[in-house]
Amino acid sequence: TFPTPCAARTAPRQCSFGPQKGATADEVAALDDGLGYFVSKLSESGFVDAAALAEHEGAGSAGGIGYACFLLGARQVSGAEYFLDLLDFNTRKDSCVIVITGEGSIDEQTLAGKLPAAVARRSGSRPMIAVAGRSLLPRERWSEMALTRVYTLAEYTDRDSSKDPELSAALLKQIGQDIGTTLL
Numbered sequence: 001t002f003p004t005p006c007a008a009r010t011a012p013r014q015c016s017f018g019p020q021k022g023a024t025a026d027e028v029a030a031l032d033d034g035l036g037y038f039v040s041k042l043s044e045s046g047f048v049d050a051a052a053l054a055e056h057e058g059a060g061s062a063g064g065i066g067y068a069c070f071l072l073g074a075r076q077v078s079g080a081e082y083f084l085d086l087l088d089f090n091t092r093k094d095s096c097v098i099v100i101t102g103e104g105s106i107d108e109q110t111l112a113g114k115l116p117a118a119v120a121r122r123s124g125s126r127p128m129i130a131v132a133g134r135s136l137l138p139r140e141r142w143s144e145m146a147l148t149r150v151y152t153l154a155e156y157t158d159r160d161s162s163k164d165p166e167l168s169a170a171l172l173k174q175i176g177q178d179i180g181t182t183l184l
Helices: 024-046 050-055 061-071 081-088 089-093 113-125 139-145 165-183
Strands: 099-106 129-136 145-154
Touching: 024 050, 024 113, 081 089, 081 113, 089 113, 099 113, 113 129, 113 139, 129 165, 139 145, 139 165
Parallel strands: 099 129, 129 145
Antiparallel strands: none
């Protein structure tokens, strides 16, 4: 969550996704301070709700685009639900025997409403497979999203596929073939 500096918060909580993206604790602190300064300048410039909107759930979405949208008067909706509606998922799923979804990292945040969780909620009783870069969600918890199987790129290589698009493509092709084999 951002942009108010973590030090200004009364209750400790995760202040940013910076560590997940590679930022050190010092870099996160510097980013939080900078964002706090930015919010104060917006307040001084006439955005009277700038500080309150910075604390609004979803303000940090998409690198802060959520915050910019709040400043401009947007209303908040679930991005996952919005795109599933846009793609007419509910109608399209009716012709599917199995649903395959994907995510960079399947973890606690995935359960909290990322796209795979929304897909799972809408998929009904269809078997669901997830493909991800990595999974931090233990197998015992797959049922919380009705997952029958999780395939991760990390299971297929010791290399860092996140920095190698060609490797990622090759691994995804192999995973697709493996999924196909299990369905035959």
